[in-house]
Amino acid sequence: MARVFSGIKPTGDMHLGNLCGAVQRWAAGQPPAGSPAALAGEQIFCVVDLHAMTMPFVPAELTATTRQLAMLLLAAGIDPERSLLFVQSHVGGAHGEATWILNCVAGFGELRRMTQFKDKTAGAGEGGQESVSAGLFDYPVLMAADIVLYDTDEVPVGDDQRQHVELTRDLALRFNHRFGDTLVVPKATLPAAGARIMDLQQPNRKMSKSDDGAAGCVYVLDTPKQVTKKIKSAVTDSDADVRYDPATKPGVSNLLDIYAAATGVTVEAAARDLAGQQYGPLKAAVADAVVAMLEPLQARFAELSADPAEVDRVLAEGADRASAKATEVLERMRGAVGLLPRT
Secondary structure, X not given: OOOEEEEEOOOOOOEHHHHHHHHHHHHHOOOOOOOHHHHOOOEEEEEOHHHHHOOOOOHHHHHHHHHHHHHHHHHXXXXXXXOEEEEXXXXXXXXXXXXXXXXXXXXXXXXXXXXXXXXXXXXOOOOHHHHOOHHHHHHHHHHHHHHHOOOOOEEEOOHHHHHHHHHHHHHHHHHHHHHOOOOOOOEEEOOOOOOOOEOXXXXXXXOOOOOOOOOOOOEOOOOHHHHHHHHHOXXXXXXXXXXXXXXXXXXXXXXXXXXXXXXOOOHHHHHHHHOOOOHHHHHHHHHHHHHHHHHHHHHHHHHHHOOHHHHHHHHHHHHHHHHHHHHHHHHXXXXXXXOOOOO
């Protein structure tokens, strides 16, 4: 079984797009409990809290959102008996040292060309790129360290992160060329099919965690009343025809995508089930399906919130297992570049 690494940043609140587009897929792909792949930790999930520090942040909020995200992953079905779940900073020494080593094989020009860096600095104000943190510039190397430290074979990503995995491949190949065969060279994997949940008010763009409180974003901890209000306020169109056609009917197609993800049917089946409906009943059906999907997750989240010691135990155990893996790879890296062995 290929070793898979996935990271998720604790900024903003988890929303329907995160859940249906990524986390549900991660949970479904876990090996059976007790299997060799489960015992070996072949599915690795990391709350990448160090990445959340690249932009201005409030320390207390970082603590709270990191814990909340870990609990949401557990509530959504990430099982520590079947996968390895940990918080990045809990293994931060290895991640930091590996980042420095990879920094010394990375090129300034290739980091400057990273699309997300250019996008995020485009609105940085008068100072532009000169005013943002060095961490924002360098975090693709930290991401590369996250990946190679676990001998990762596959990194499931969306299109927006594929460039970073390509950089990781380039750095791993360059490191191996200079210092000998040391690092596993990962590849990005894109889902062959899966939910792509769009903003309810602007259905031509993805639902985003950055739109805090926006009417177009359904958060996984929204109350049933909030979920229903947002979905019933979703933008559709004027021809009152329920069919799946993202190009000409993005709002209706988005509702069908959400219904399909919430009920576990195909989009084609969703379109057949809901064909002939008026938009009011369509939105009501989608809202009911989302509320039903979120109910067990929210119940499990409430249980975890009431037992923080158990959450701490799970994360500490995950950090210990992750540290053992990361230390092994880091020692290979240290030896390859000629750092004096520790005694």
